[in-house]
Amino acid sequence: xxxxxxxxxxxxxxxxxxxxxxxxxxxxxxxxxxxxxxxxxxxxxxxxxxxxxxxxxxxxxxxxxxxxxxxxxxxxxxxxxxxxxxxxxxxxxxxxxxxxxxxxxxxxxxxxxxxxxxxxxxxxxxxxxxxxxxxxxxxxxxxxxxxxxxxxxxxxxxxxxxxxxxxxxxxxxxxxxxxxxxxxxxxxxxxxxxxxxxxxxxxxxxxxxxxxxxxxxxxxxxxxxxxxxxxxxxxxxxxxxxxxxxxxxxxxxxxxxxxxxxxxxxxxxxxxxxxxxxxxxxxxxxxxxxxxxxxxxxxxxxxxxxxxxxxxxxxxxxxxxxxxxxxxxxxxxxxxxxxxxxxxxxxxxxxxxxxxxxxxxxxxxxxxxxxxxxxxxxxxxxx
Amino acid sequence: xxxxxxxxxxxxxxxxxxxxxxxxxxxxxxxxxxxxxxxxxxxxxxxxxxxxxxxxxxxxxxxxxxxxxxxxxxxxxxxxxxxxxxxxxxxxxxxxxxxxxxxxxxxxxxxxxxxxxxxxxxxxxxxxxxxxxxxxxxxxxxx
Numbered sequence: 001x002x003x004x005x006x007x008x009x010x011x012x013x014x015x016x017x018x019x020x021x022x023x024x025x026x027x028x029x030x031x032x033x034x035x036x037x038x039x040x041x042x043x044x045x046x047x048x049x050x051x052x053x054x055x056x057x058x059x060x061x062x063x064x065x066x067x068x069x070x071x072x073x074x075x076x077x078x079x080x081x082x083x084x085x086x087x088x089x090x091x092x093x094x095x096x097x098x099x100x101x102x103x104x105x106x107x108x109x110x111x112x113x114x115x116x117x118x119x120x121x122x123x124x125x126x127x128x129x130x131x132x133x134x135x136x137x138x139x140x141x142x143x144x145x146x147x148x149x150x151x152x153x154x155x156x157x158x159x160x161x162x163x164x165x166x167x168x169x170x171x172x173x174x175x176x177x178x179x180x181x182x183x184x185x186x187x188x189x190x191x192x193x194x195x196x197x198x199x200x201x202x203x204x205x206x207x208x209x210x211x212x213x214x215x216x217x218x219x220x221x222x223x224x225x226x227x228x229x230x231x232x233x234x235x236x237x238x239x240x241x242x243x244x245x246x247x248x249x250x251x252x253x254x255x256x257x258x259x260x261x262x263x264x265x266x267x268x269x270x271x272x273x274x275x276x277x278x279x280x281x282x283x284x285x286x287x288x289x290x291x292x293x294x295x296x297x298x299x300x301x302x303x304x305x306x307x308x309x310x311x312x313x314x315x316x317x318x319x320x321x322x323x324x325x326x327x328x329x330x331x332x333x334x335x336x337x338x339x340x341x342x343x344x345x346x347x348x349x350x351x352x353x354x355x356x357x358x359x360x361x362x363x364x365x366x367x368x369x370x371x372x373x374x375x376x377x378x379x380x381x382x383x
Numbered sequence: 384x385x386x387x388x389x390x391x392x393x394x395x396x397x398x399x400x401x402x403x404x405x406x407x408x409x410x411x412x413x414x415x416x417x418x419x420x421x422x423x424x425x426x427x428x429x430x431x432x433x434x435x436x437x438x439x440x441x442x443x444x445x446x447x448x449x450x451x452x453x454x455x456x457x458x459x460x461x462x463x464x465x466x467x468x469x470x471x472x473x474x475x476x477x478x479x480x481x482x483x484x485x486x487x488x489x490x491x492x493x494x495x496x497x498x499x500x501x502x503x504x505x506x507x508x509x510x511x512x513x514x515x516x517x518x519x520x521x522x523x524x525x526x
Contacts, residue, residue: 274482275519305435315522316442323438327477356480360473382468 002225002236004216007244009203010225010236011211017066018210023200026212026234027091027117030196032065033228034089040115044082044090046072051145052127056082073148076124076180078336080296084108089115089224091198093124094191095336098369099296101193102332105372106299115224118191118217120199122150122254123169123183126341133177138165153253169257182337182350185262189254190247193370195221202239202247213239213247265351266358281352282318284345287311291339291349292325297332297368326356331377333357334369392512393526394420394505395440396449399429401459403451405495415502418509428452430463434474437488444525447487447512449504450474454492464492486511487518 002008011024017032018025034040045068046054052074059065071091079092080099085108092100097118104111131142140159147158154166155178172178191197195218202213214236216222228234269277287310292298300306306328310321335357339349361367364376364383376383398404404425410417422445426432429452440448450471452464471490478488489508493501 269482271482274480276482278481279519309435309439314442315524317520317522318442320435320439320442323442324435327434327438327473330473330477356477359480360476363476377469377473379469380462381465382472 001229002216002222004218004222006216007239008214008216008225008236009207009211009239009243010214010234011207013232013235014066020070023203023209024207024211026214027119027198028066028068028070029233030117030224030228031068031089031091032062033231033233034115034224035060035062035065036233037227037231039223039227040089040113041087042089044079044088046070046075052130052142058082058086058088071119073123073150074125074127074130076126076183076337076341078294078296078338083114087113089117091117091119092191092194093119093121094188094193095121095186095296095334095369097191097194098188098334099336101369101372102297102334103299105375108299111372112220115220116191116194116196117224118194118197120190120197120201120251121183121186122189123179123186125177125179129177133172133175137167137172137175137177140165153257180337180341181265181348182335182340182354185258185265185354186335187255187258187262188367188370189258190215190251192217196224199247201250202243204243204246213243262358266355278352279317281347282322284347285319285322286345287319287321288344289321290342290344292321294338294342295329296336296338297329297334326353328377329353330356330360331364331366331375332368333361390513390517390526391418392420392446392509392517393444394422394447394449394508394512395445396421396423396451396505397429397432397436398423398425399452399459399464400425400427402453402457402495403429403491403493403501406451406493406497406501409496409498410502410505411498413498413502415499417502417505420509420512421505428458428460428463429467430458430460430465432467432470434470434477437474438477441483441487441518441520442522444518444521446515446518446521447489447508449508450488450490451493451501451504454494457494483518483520484515486515 010026012018012029031043035043042058042060043065047057048054054072054075078099079096083100097116103109134140134142144159145157149156154168156166158164197215198212203211306321306324333353335354337350343349437448458464
């Protein structure tokens with residue numbers, strides 16, 4: 001029926017879910033079906049709080065899955081650690097999925113028991129900054145917003161009165177708003193590392209906004225879809241060549257945008273100034289360890305090598321904690337941006353770590369979190 | 384330290400018990416001249432050297448760090464030095480990205496009979512580092 005490599009367009013059969021879900025409610029329906037039919041014990045979803053806030057929850061209640069928030073651009077959490085030690089199905093951006101795979105490499109997640117539904121992601125935004133942006137750039141009351149979408153490089157907000165207002169992302173980012181820094185240079189927009197790669201890119205014609213494009217990446221994806229079809233939760237149809245081409249085109253546009261940003265952000269710091277730059281940046285560190293706590297690639301727990309050595313009393317020029325983490329993440333950083341988000345001292349941690357990681361990962365032709373390939377640092381023999 | 388006395392670099396060498404530590408010994412027994420800038424830390428196998436040890440040495444005030452071990456294929460523990468090689472490649476990249484000069488980190492395979500090679504290696508590195516000056520990661524108050 002469904003095969004690996006299939007590209008389909010699908011939607012939920014339940015009209016309530018279909019209208020409420022972001023694009024036809026396919027993902028919600030697949031998750032609900034997986035739970036209902038016992039494919040998984042639990043599901044990770046976002047629980048809606050407001051238009052700008054949601055909290056991840058692990059639930060085994062189908063109704064809670066159906067009532068979930070759907071995709072939220074202003075909730076930049078990483079769900080990877082929610083899959084640890086559980087039999088779950090979870091939706092996720094490319095970086096969530098990359099996190100789960102990094103956890104699986106370190107034996108924290110049983111990848112055969114974790115069903116991963118990837119969502120196309122052009123970037124996420126900070127909730128507070130977004131509300132500020134709505135007031136300053138869009139001149140809309142944040143309370144009036146009922147939905148948002150990214151289309152053709154424009155960030156579009158829908159208000160309660162049905163109006164839509166879009167401003168180009170480039171313009172927003174120039175003004176200092178828009179996507180988080182790590183999202184701007186992220187180079188995985190379609191989560192091909194997940195079991196199903198879903199999203200609204202490539203949905204055209206009358207189905208536009210009312211269905212989801214979905215690519216089946218592996219056997220687990222087949223199981224997820226077939227399970228949902230058998231349960232009568234979703235309906236699917238093969239995607240047209242035009243739809244596939246459009247999805248590819250959107251992806252390429254997003255990727256070329258990322259490339260431009262990464263060129264801009266990762267300008268080489270001259271040889272003589274690098275050491276001072278890193279020392280100055282890390283001088284603000286208060287050794288709270290939050291960046292390690294949220295890191296989806298980290299599995300050490302409390303007794304880890306990096307935290308053993310962080311000590312404000314040493315008179316080192318640079319924290320040993322960061323030295324250990326820089327080394328550890330130079331092959332494992334997935335660039336999700338969580339560390340920058342939580343840093344109380346506003347150190348651009350992710351960007352600093354990516355400077356080391358991009359070089360190393362490029363050298364070994366290895367991209368963390370994309371496949372279950374062993375990290376090059378753990379190899380026994382040099383390549 | 385008096386003003387007019389020449390600055391001496393501090394070099395930390397990690398030597399494996401079976402080869403390069405023996406090499407250092409042979410260098411001494413053979414009376415090969417070598418500078419007094421070297422501090423040797425003996426480990427059972429170069430595969431035991433964690434990048435953490437190397438970077439901690441830098442932060443404690445080392446001007447250069449040498450990683451030494453048995454020749455590839457001669458490891459007492461079969462493949463320990465291959466693991467060293469893998470890690471060393473990463474350490475090298477990180478030292479470069481940190482903005483330290485590449486001359487501050489060296490890898491060399493030295494057998495127990497290569498005393499002269501050991502002495503020459505140390506002399507060479509000391510010369511290079513003396514030209515570079517103190518490491519930027521050296522803490523305040525450490526020479």
